[in-house]
Amino acid sequence: MDKVIRRVHGDGGKYTNELIEQIFYKYFDNELLRKGVDSAAFPVKEGSMTFTTDSFVVRPIFFPGGDIGKLAVCGTINDLSVSGSKPLYLSCSFIIEEGFSIDILEHIVNSMAQQCTASKVSIVTGDTKVIESSGQNGIYINTAGVGVVQNNYMIKTIEPGDSIIVSGNIGEHGTTIVVDRFNMNLKGDFKSDCAPVYEIVDVVKDYFPYIKIMKDPTRGGLATIINEISTYSGLGVKLIEENIPISKEISAINDMLGTDPLYMACEGRIVLVVKEDKATEVLTAMRTLDQCRNAAIIGNFFMTEFPVVYAENYFGGKRILNMFDAEMLPRIC
The missing domain is CATH 3.90.650.10 (PurM-like C-terminal domain)
Structure with a gap:
Protein backbone atom coordinates (compact mmCIF):
# COMPACT_ATOMS: atom_id res chain seq x y z
CA MET A 1 0.00 0.00 0.00
CA ASP A 2 1.16 3.56 -0.69
CA LYS A 3 2.81 5.52 2.14
CA VAL A 4 0.87 8.72 1.41
CA ILE A 5 -2.58 9.65 0.19
CA ARG A 6 -2.80 10.23 -3.56
CA ARG A 7 -5.67 11.68 -5.57
CA VAL A 8 -6.54 8.23 -6.87
CA HIS A 9 -7.47 7.26 -3.30
CA GLY A 10 -10.53 9.49 -3.72
CA ASP A 11 -11.54 8.36 -7.22
CA GLY A 12 -13.77 5.48 -6.15
CA GLY A 13 -11.74 2.79 -7.90
CA LYS A 14 -9.08 0.27 -6.96
CA TYR A 15 -7.12 2.55 -4.63
CA THR A 16 -10.21 3.84 -2.84
CA ASN A 17 -11.31 0.29 -2.16
CA GLU A 18 -7.80 -0.60 -1.01
CA LEU A 19 -7.96 2.27 1.50
CA ILE A 20 -11.39 1.17 2.69
CA GLU A 21 -10.37 -2.46 3.13
CA GLN A 22 -6.95 -1.94 4.68
CA ILE A 23 -7.70 1.04 6.94
CA PHE A 24 -11.39 1.73 7.51
CA TYR A 25 -12.78 -1.82 7.53
CA LYS A 26 -9.77 -3.00 9.51
CA TYR A 27 -10.57 -0.70 12.44
CA PHE A 28 -14.28 0.15 12.11
CA ASP A 29 -15.34 -3.38 11.20
CA ASN A 30 -18.95 -4.29 11.96
CA GLU A 31 -21.79 -6.08 10.20
CA LEU A 32 -23.62 -2.94 9.07
CA LEU A 33 -20.49 -1.29 7.69
CA ARG A 34 -19.30 -4.42 5.89
CA LYS A 35 -22.44 -4.51 3.75
CA GLY A 36 -20.83 -1.74 1.73
CA VAL A 37 -24.14 -0.20 0.64
CA ASP A 38 -24.86 3.50 0.15
CA SER A 39 -26.59 3.88 3.51
CA ALA A 40 -26.75 1.83 6.69
CA ALA A 41 -30.10 0.29 7.63
CA PHE A 42 -30.77 -0.41 11.29
CA PRO A 43 -33.84 -1.14 13.46
CA VAL A 44 -35.56 1.85 15.05
CA LYS A 45 -36.49 1.61 18.70
CA GLU A 46 -39.79 2.86 20.06
CA GLY A 47 -39.83 6.44 21.31
CA SER A 48 -37.84 9.47 20.17
CA MET A 49 -34.50 9.39 18.43
CA THR A 50 -31.89 12.12 18.11
CA PHE A 51 -29.64 13.02 15.19
CA THR A 52 -26.61 15.32 15.15
CA THR A 53 -23.64 16.21 12.96
CA ASP A 54 -20.36 18.04 13.43
CA SER A 55 -17.13 18.77 11.56
CA PHE A 56 -13.62 18.80 12.97
CA VAL A 57 -10.76 20.96 11.76
CA VAL A 58 -8.67 21.16 14.95
CA ARG A 59 -5.05 22.26 14.68
CA PRO A 60 -2.79 20.56 15.69
CA ILE A 61 -4.35 17.21 14.85
CA PHE A 62 -2.52 15.55 17.77
CA PHE A 63 -2.52 17.18 21.21
CA PRO A 64 -2.08 16.09 24.84
CA GLY A 65 -5.18 14.11 25.74
CA GLY A 66 -6.37 13.30 22.24
CA ASP A 67 -6.32 13.78 18.49
CA ILE A 68 -8.71 14.85 15.75
CA GLY A 69 -10.15 11.32 15.50
CA LYS A 70 -10.91 10.86 19.18
CA LEU A 71 -12.30 14.41 19.25
CA ALA A 72 -14.64 13.68 16.34
CA VAL A 73 -16.07 10.57 17.98
CA CYS A 74 -16.39 12.15 21.43
CA GLY A 75 -17.87 15.37 20.05
CA THR A 76 -20.71 13.56 18.32
CA ILE A 77 -21.31 11.17 21.22
CA ASN A 78 -21.49 14.17 23.53
CA ASP A 79 -23.99 16.09 21.40
CA LEU A 80 -26.27 13.06 21.51
CA SER A 81 -25.69 12.47 25.22
CA VAL A 82 -26.65 15.97 26.36
CA SER A 83 -29.89 15.51 24.42
CA GLY A 84 -30.71 12.78 26.92
CA SER A 85 -29.87 10.03 24.43
CA LYS A 86 -27.92 6.81 24.36
CA PRO A 87 -25.60 7.09 21.32
CA LEU A 88 -25.93 4.17 18.90
CA TYR A 89 -24.50 4.71 15.43
CA LEU A 90 -22.10 7.18 13.80
CA SER A 91 -21.19 8.11 10.27
CA CYS A 92 -17.71 9.34 9.41
CA SER A 93 -16.46 11.27 6.39
CA PHE A 94 -12.82 12.13 5.78
CA ILE A 95 -11.52 14.98 3.65
CA ILE A 96 -7.82 14.23 3.21
CA GLU A 97 -5.17 16.30 1.45
CA GLU A 98 -2.96 14.73 -1.16
CA GLY A 99 0.38 13.72 0.38
CA PHE A 100 -1.04 13.00 3.85
CA SER A 101 0.73 10.11 5.56
CA ILE A 102 -1.23 6.85 5.51
CA ASP A 103 0.52 5.80 8.74
CA ILE A 104 -0.85 8.93 10.44
CA LEU A 105 -4.29 8.28 8.94
CA GLU A 106 -4.19 4.75 10.34
CA HIS A 107 -3.22 6.10 13.77
CA ILE A 108 -6.21 8.48 13.72
CA VAL A 109 -8.62 5.78 12.54
CA ASN A 110 -7.37 3.41 15.24
CA SER A 111 -7.92 6.13 17.85
CA MET A 112 -11.51 6.55 16.63
CA ALA A 113 -12.10 2.81 16.70
CA GLN A 114 -10.80 2.49 20.26
CA GLN A 115 -13.11 5.27 21.42
CA CYS A 116 -16.09 3.71 19.62
CA THR A 117 -15.39 0.37 21.30
CA ALA A 118 -15.08 2.00 24.72
CA SER A 119 -18.32 3.93 24.17
CA LYS A 120 -20.22 0.96 22.65
CA VAL A 121 -21.10 2.78 19.43
CA SER A 122 -20.45 1.74 15.83
CA ILE A 123 -19.39 3.67 12.75
CA VAL A 124 -21.75 2.19 10.16
CA THR A 125 -21.28 4.38 7.07
CA GLY A 126 -18.79 6.89 5.72
CA ASP A 127 -17.09 8.61 2.83
CA THR A 128 -13.62 9.71 1.76
CA LYS A 129 -12.62 12.62 -0.45
CA VAL A 130 -9.08 13.62 -1.48
CA ILE A 131 -8.22 17.27 -2.20
CA GLU A 132 -5.13 19.18 -3.24
CA SER A 133 -2.55 19.85 -0.55
CA SER A 134 -2.88 23.22 1.17
CA GLY A 135 0.01 22.82 3.59
CA GLN A 136 -2.43 22.99 6.52
CA ASN A 137 -3.83 20.12 8.61
CA GLY A 138 -3.93 17.54 5.88
CA ILE A 139 -7.13 15.97 7.25
CA TYR A 140 -10.64 17.07 8.21
CA ILE A 141 -13.39 14.87 9.61
CA ASN A 142 -17.18 15.06 9.66
CA THR A 143 -19.15 12.78 11.95
CA ALA A 144 -22.88 12.40 12.40
CA GLY A 145 -24.71 10.26 14.90
CA VAL A 146 -28.07 8.90 15.98
CA GLY A 147 -29.23 7.94 19.43
CA VAL A 148 -32.36 6.98 21.33
CA VAL A 149 -33.83 9.25 24.01
CA GLN A 150 -33.86 7.73 27.49
CA ASN A 151 -36.46 8.15 30.23
CA ASN A 152 -38.52 10.54 28.06
CA TYR A 153 -35.97 13.32 28.51
CA MET A 154 -36.98 16.74 27.21
CA ILE A 155 -35.90 20.34 27.74
CA LYS A 156 -38.09 22.05 30.34
CA THR A 157 -38.87 25.59 31.43
CA ILE A 158 -36.11 27.05 33.60
CA GLU A 159 -37.33 28.80 36.74
CA PRO A 160 -35.82 31.30 39.21
CA GLY A 161 -33.76 29.43 41.80
CA ASP A 162 -32.80 26.56 39.49
Whole structure:
Protein backbone atom coordinates (compact mmCIF):
# COMPACT_ATOMS: atom_id res chain seq x y z
CA MET A 1 0.00 0.00 0.00
CA ASP A 2 1.16 3.56 -0.69
CA LYS A 3 2.81 5.52 2.14
CA VAL A 4 0.87 8.72 1.41
CA ILE A 5 -2.58 9.65 0.19
CA ARG A 6 -2.80 10.23 -3.56
CA ARG A 7 -5.67 11.68 -5.57
CA VAL A 8 -6.54 8.23 -6.87
CA HIS A 9 -7.47 7.26 -3.30
CA GLY A 10 -10.53 9.49 -3.72
CA ASP A 11 -11.54 8.36 -7.22
CA GLY A 12 -13.77 5.48 -6.15
CA GLY A 13 -11.74 2.79 -7.90
CA LYS A 14 -9.08 0.27 -6.96
CA TYR A 15 -7.12 2.55 -4.63
CA THR A 16 -10.21 3.84 -2.84
CA ASN A 17 -11.31 0.29 -2.16
CA GLU A 18 -7.80 -0.60 -1.01
CA LEU A 19 -7.96 2.27 1.50
CA ILE A 20 -11.39 1.17 2.69
CA GLU A 21 -10.37 -2.46 3.13
CA GLN A 22 -6.95 -1.94 4.68
CA ILE A 23 -7.70 1.04 6.94
CA PHE A 24 -11.39 1.73 7.51
CA TYR A 25 -12.78 -1.82 7.53
CA LYS A 26 -9.77 -3.00 9.51
CA TYR A 27 -10.57 -0.70 12.44
CA PHE A 28 -14.28 0.15 12.11
CA ASP A 29 -15.34 -3.38 11.20
CA ASN A 30 -18.95 -4.29 11.96
CA GLU A 31 -21.79 -6.08 10.20
CA LEU A 32 -23.62 -2.94 9.07
CA LEU A 33 -20.49 -1.29 7.69
CA ARG A 34 -19.30 -4.42 5.89
CA LYS A 35 -22.44 -4.51 3.75
CA GLY A 36 -20.83 -1.74 1.73
CA VAL A 37 -24.14 -0.20 0.64
CA ASP A 38 -24.86 3.50 0.15
CA SER A 39 -26.59 3.88 3.51
CA ALA A 40 -26.75 1.83 6.69
CA ALA A 41 -30.10 0.29 7.63
CA PHE A 42 -30.77 -0.41 11.29
CA PRO A 43 -33.84 -1.14 13.46
CA VAL A 44 -35.56 1.85 15.05
CA LYS A 45 -36.49 1.61 18.70
CA GLU A 46 -39.79 2.86 20.06
CA GLY A 47 -39.83 6.44 21.31
CA SER A 48 -37.84 9.47 20.17
CA MET A 49 -34.50 9.39 18.43
CA THR A 50 -31.89 12.12 18.11
CA PHE A 51 -29.64 13.02 15.19
CA THR A 52 -26.61 15.32 15.15
CA THR A 53 -23.64 16.21 12.96
CA ASP A 54 -20.36 18.04 13.43
CA SER A 55 -17.13 18.77 11.56
CA PHE A 56 -13.62 18.80 12.97
CA VAL A 57 -10.76 20.96 11.76
CA VAL A 58 -8.67 21.16 14.95
CA ARG A 59 -5.05 22.26 14.68
CA PRO A 60 -2.79 20.56 15.69
CA ILE A 61 -4.35 17.21 14.85
CA PHE A 62 -2.52 15.55 17.77
CA PHE A 63 -2.52 17.18 21.21
CA PRO A 64 -2.08 16.09 24.84
CA GLY A 65 -5.18 14.11 25.74
CA GLY A 66 -6.37 13.30 22.24
CA ASP A 67 -6.32 13.78 18.49
CA ILE A 68 -8.71 14.85 15.75
CA GLY A 69 -10.15 11.32 15.50
CA LYS A 70 -10.91 10.86 19.18
CA LEU A 71 -12.30 14.41 19.25
CA ALA A 72 -14.64 13.68 16.34
CA VAL A 73 -16.07 10.57 17.98
CA CYS A 74 -16.39 12.15 21.43
CA GLY A 75 -17.87 15.37 20.05
CA THR A 76 -20.71 13.56 18.32
CA ILE A 77 -21.31 11.17 21.22
CA ASN A 78 -21.49 14.17 23.53
CA ASP A 79 -23.99 16.09 21.40
CA LEU A 80 -26.27 13.06 21.51
CA SER A 81 -25.69 12.47 25.22
CA VAL A 82 -26.65 15.97 26.36
CA SER A 83 -29.89 15.51 24.42
CA GLY A 84 -30.71 12.78 26.92
CA SER A 85 -29.87 10.03 24.43
CA LYS A 86 -27.92 6.81 24.36
CA PRO A 87 -25.60 7.09 21.32
CA LEU A 88 -25.93 4.17 18.90
CA TYR A 89 -24.50 4.71 15.43
CA LEU A 90 -22.10 7.18 13.80
CA SER A 91 -21.19 8.11 10.27
CA CYS A 92 -17.71 9.34 9.41
CA SER A 93 -16.46 11.27 6.39
CA PHE A 94 -12.82 12.13 5.78
CA ILE A 95 -11.52 14.98 3.65
CA ILE A 96 -7.82 14.23 3.21
CA GLU A 97 -5.17 16.30 1.45
CA GLU A 98 -2.96 14.73 -1.16
CA GLY A 99 0.38 13.72 0.38
CA PHE A 100 -1.04 13.00 3.85
CA SER A 101 0.73 10.11 5.56
CA ILE A 102 -1.23 6.85 5.51
CA ASP A 103 0.52 5.80 8.74
CA ILE A 104 -0.85 8.93 10.44
CA LEU A 105 -4.29 8.28 8.94
CA GLU A 106 -4.19 4.75 10.34
CA HIS A 107 -3.22 6.10 13.77
CA ILE A 108 -6.21 8.48 13.72
CA VAL A 109 -8.62 5.78 12.54
CA ASN A 110 -7.37 3.41 15.24
CA SER A 111 -7.92 6.13 17.85
CA MET A 112 -11.51 6.55 16.63
CA ALA A 113 -12.10 2.81 16.70
CA GLN A 114 -10.80 2.49 20.26
CA GLN A 115 -13.11 5.27 21.42
CA CYS A 116 -16.09 3.71 19.62
CA THR A 117 -15.39 0.37 21.30
CA ALA A 118 -15.08 2.00 24.72
CA SER A 119 -18.32 3.93 24.17
CA LYS A 120 -20.22 0.96 22.65
CA VAL A 121 -21.10 2.78 19.43
CA SER A 122 -20.45 1.74 15.83
CA ILE A 123 -19.39 3.67 12.75
CA VAL A 124 -21.75 2.19 10.16
CA THR A 125 -21.28 4.38 7.07
CA GLY A 126 -18.79 6.89 5.72
CA ASP A 127 -17.09 8.61 2.83
CA THR A 128 -13.62 9.71 1.76
CA LYS A 129 -12.62 12.62 -0.45
CA VAL A 130 -9.08 13.62 -1.48
CA ILE A 131 -8.22 17.27 -2.20
CA GLU A 132 -5.13 19.18 -3.24
CA SER A 133 -2.55 19.85 -0.55
CA SER A 134 -2.88 23.22 1.17
CA GLY A 135 0.01 22.82 3.59
CA GLN A 136 -2.43 22.99 6.52
CA ASN A 137 -3.83 20.12 8.61
CA GLY A 138 -3.93 17.54 5.88
CA ILE A 139 -7.13 15.97 7.25
CA TYR A 140 -10.64 17.07 8.21
CA ILE A 141 -13.39 14.87 9.61
CA ASN A 142 -17.18 15.06 9.66
CA THR A 143 -19.15 12.78 11.95
CA ALA A 144 -22.88 12.40 12.40
CA GLY A 145 -24.71 10.26 14.90
CA VAL A 146 -28.07 8.90 15.98
CA GLY A 147 -29.23 7.94 19.43
CA VAL A 148 -32.36 6.98 21.33
CA VAL A 149 -33.83 9.25 24.01
CA GLN A 150 -33.86 7.73 27.49
CA ASN A 151 -36.46 8.15 30.23
CA ASN A 152 -38.52 10.54 28.06
CA TYR A 153 -35.97 13.32 28.51
CA MET A 154 -36.98 16.74 27.21
CA ILE A 155 -35.90 20.34 27.74
CA LYS A 156 -38.09 22.05 30.34
CA THR A 157 -38.87 25.59 31.43
CA ILE A 158 -36.11 27.05 33.60
CA GLU A 159 -37.33 28.80 36.74
CA PRO A 160 -35.82 31.30 39.21
CA GLY A 161 -33.76 29.43 41.80
CA ASP A 162 -32.80 26.56 39.49
CA SER A 163 -29.21 25.48 40.05
CA ILE A 164 -26.33 25.17 37.58
CA ILE A 165 -23.95 22.23 37.84
CA VAL A 166 -20.74 21.75 35.86
CA SER A 167 -19.36 18.23 35.71
CA GLY A 168 -15.65 19.02 36.17
CA ASN A 169 -12.71 21.35 35.62
CA ILE A 170 -13.25 23.80 32.78
CA GLY A 171 -11.05 25.35 30.09
CA GLU A 172 -8.70 22.40 29.68
CA HIS A 173 -9.19 21.63 25.99
CA GLY A 174 -8.94 25.19 24.68
CA THR A 175 -5.94 26.00 26.85
CA THR A 176 -4.12 22.81 25.84
CA ILE A 177 -4.65 23.60 22.14
CA VAL A 178 -3.17 27.10 22.61
CA VAL A 179 -0.09 25.76 24.39
CA ASP A 180 0.49 22.99 21.86
CA ARG A 181 -0.23 25.03 18.74
CA PHE A 182 2.28 27.72 19.64
CA ASN A 183 4.92 25.31 21.03
CA MET A 184 4.98 27.09 24.36
CA ASN A 185 6.80 24.21 26.07
CA LEU A 186 5.21 24.85 29.45
CA LYS A 187 5.60 22.50 32.40
CA GLY A 188 2.55 21.21 34.19
CA ASP A 189 0.06 18.40 34.46
CA PHE A 190 -2.55 19.53 31.99
CA LYS A 191 -4.17 18.05 28.89
CA SER A 192 -7.38 18.22 26.92
CA ASP A 193 -10.46 16.94 28.73
CA CYS A 194 -11.57 15.25 25.48
CA ALA A 195 -13.82 12.39 26.60
CA PRO A 196 -17.34 11.00 26.11
CA VAL A 197 -19.92 12.28 28.58
CA TYR A 198 -22.57 9.59 28.12
CA GLU A 199 -21.60 7.88 31.40
CA ILE A 200 -22.44 11.12 33.23
CA VAL A 201 -25.84 11.37 31.55
CA ASP A 202 -26.54 7.72 32.29
CA VAL A 203 -25.80 8.11 36.00
CA VAL A 204 -28.28 11.03 36.33
CA LYS A 205 -31.03 9.70 34.04
CA ASP A 206 -33.30 8.89 37.00
CA TYR A 207 -33.28 12.63 37.72
CA PHE A 208 -34.40 13.64 34.19
CA PRO A 209 -37.77 14.93 35.54
CA TYR A 210 -35.78 17.55 37.50
CA ILE A 211 -33.09 18.35 34.92
CA LYS A 212 -34.20 21.31 32.81
CA ILE A 213 -31.46 21.29 30.17
CA MET A 214 -28.01 19.81 29.53
CA LYS A 215 -25.34 21.37 27.31
CA ASP A 216 -21.67 20.73 26.54
CA PRO A 217 -19.54 23.89 26.80
CA THR A 218 -17.38 23.53 23.69
CA ARG A 219 -16.55 26.59 21.55
CA GLY A 220 -16.86 29.72 23.67
CA GLY A 221 -16.56 27.73 26.88
CA LEU A 222 -18.66 27.88 30.04
CA ALA A 223 -19.43 31.61 29.86
CA THR A 224 -20.84 31.38 26.34
CA ILE A 225 -23.04 28.36 27.03
CA ILE A 226 -24.41 29.99 30.19
CA ASN A 227 -25.25 33.10 28.16
CA GLU A 228 -27.08 30.94 25.61
CA ILE A 229 -29.13 29.29 28.37
CA SER A 230 -29.84 32.67 30.00
CA THR A 231 -31.12 34.08 26.70
CA TYR A 232 -33.24 30.98 26.10
CA SER A 233 -34.79 31.17 29.58
CA GLY A 234 -35.20 34.96 29.78
CA LEU A 235 -33.65 34.84 33.27
CA GLY A 236 -30.47 36.20 34.79
CA VAL A 237 -27.64 34.01 36.04
CA LYS A 238 -25.43 34.47 39.07
CA LEU A 239 -22.25 32.39 39.09
CA ILE A 240 -20.20 31.94 42.27
CA GLU A 241 -16.66 32.34 40.93
CA GLU A 242 -14.94 30.42 43.71
CA ASN A 243 -17.19 27.41 43.05
CA ILE A 244 -16.19 27.10 39.40
CA PRO A 245 -13.67 24.24 39.14
CA ILE A 246 -10.48 25.34 37.35
CA SER A 247 -7.11 23.67 37.87
CA LYS A 248 -4.20 25.79 39.07
CA GLU A 249 -2.26 25.07 35.88
CA ILE A 250 -5.11 26.16 33.59
CA SER A 251 -5.71 29.29 35.67
CA ALA A 252 -2.01 30.21 35.65
CA ILE A 253 -1.62 29.70 31.88
CA ASN A 254 -4.64 31.85 31.12
CA ASP A 255 -3.36 34.56 33.47
CA MET A 256 -0.07 34.52 31.56
CA LEU A 257 -1.84 34.65 28.18
CA GLY A 258 -4.31 37.32 29.22
CA THR A 259 -7.21 35.02 28.41
CA ASP A 260 -10.19 33.94 30.49
CA PRO A 261 -10.64 30.20 31.18
CA LEU A 262 -14.40 30.77 31.43
CA TYR A 263 -14.35 31.24 27.64
CA MET A 264 -11.98 28.37 26.88
CA ALA A 265 -13.49 25.28 25.28
CA CYS A 266 -14.22 22.03 27.08
CA GLU A 267 -14.59 18.72 25.25
CA GLY A 268 -15.58 16.38 28.06
CA ARG A 269 -17.82 18.39 30.40
CA ILE A 270 -21.54 18.97 30.85
CA VAL A 271 -23.46 21.94 32.18
CA LEU A 272 -26.78 20.95 33.76
CA VAL A 273 -29.64 23.13 34.97
CA VAL A 274 -31.40 21.32 37.80
CA LYS A 275 -34.42 22.04 40.00
CA GLU A 276 -33.01 23.71 43.12
CA ASP A 277 -34.16 21.14 45.66
CA LYS A 278 -32.68 18.25 43.64
CA ALA A 279 -29.31 19.79 42.78
CA THR A 280 -27.40 18.27 45.71
CA GLU A 281 -28.75 14.80 44.93
CA VAL A 282 -27.77 15.11 41.27
CA LEU A 283 -24.31 16.36 42.24
CA THR A 284 -23.85 13.44 44.65
CA ALA A 285 -24.80 10.96 41.91
CA MET A 286 -22.35 12.58 39.49
CA ARG A 287 -19.49 12.51 41.96
CA THR A 288 -19.63 8.71 42.04
CA LEU A 289 -17.80 8.91 38.70
CA ASP A 290 -14.08 9.66 38.58
CA GLN A 291 -14.80 11.92 35.61
CA CYS A 292 -16.94 14.10 37.92
CA ARG A 293 -14.81 14.19 41.05
CA ASN A 294 -14.59 18.00 40.75
CA ALA A 295 -18.22 18.55 39.76
CA ALA A 296 -19.80 21.52 41.51
CA ILE A 297 -22.91 23.64 41.85
CA ILE A 298 -21.69 26.96 40.45
CA GLY A 299 -24.71 29.28 40.38
CA ASN A 300 -28.42 29.80 39.91
CA PHE A 301 -31.07 31.69 37.94
CA PHE A 302 -32.94 34.79 39.05
CA MET A 303 -35.71 37.04 37.76
CA THR A 304 -34.51 40.09 35.82
CA GLU A 305 -35.89 42.51 33.25
CA PHE A 306 -33.17 41.58 30.78
CA PRO A 307 -31.13 38.36 30.71
CA VAL A 308 -27.70 38.98 32.23
CA VAL A 309 -24.90 36.69 33.40
CA TYR A 310 -22.46 37.75 36.09
CA ALA A 311 -19.85 36.12 38.29
CA GLU A 312 -19.47 37.11 41.93
CA ASN A 313 -16.11 36.65 43.67
CA TYR A 314 -15.48 35.78 47.30
CA PHE A 315 -15.54 39.41 48.52
CA GLY A 316 -18.75 40.33 46.67
CA GLY A 317 -17.24 41.89 43.56
CA LYS A 318 -19.22 41.28 40.40
CA ARG A 319 -18.28 41.15 36.72
CA ILE A 320 -20.55 40.79 33.73
CA LEU A 321 -19.89 37.78 31.49
CA ASN A 322 -21.09 38.68 28.02
CA MET A 323 -21.44 36.38 25.07
CA PHE A 324 -18.00 36.25 23.49
CA ASP A 325 -18.04 38.43 20.38
CA ALA A 326 -14.48 38.19 19.03
CA GLU A 327 -12.21 35.50 17.62
CA MET A 328 -10.47 34.06 20.65
CA LEU A 329 -8.95 30.85 19.30
CA PRO A 330 -9.95 29.41 15.93
CA ARG A 331 -9.96 25.72 15.08
CA ILE A 332 -10.11 24.27 18.57
CA CYS A 333 -12.33 21.41 17.41
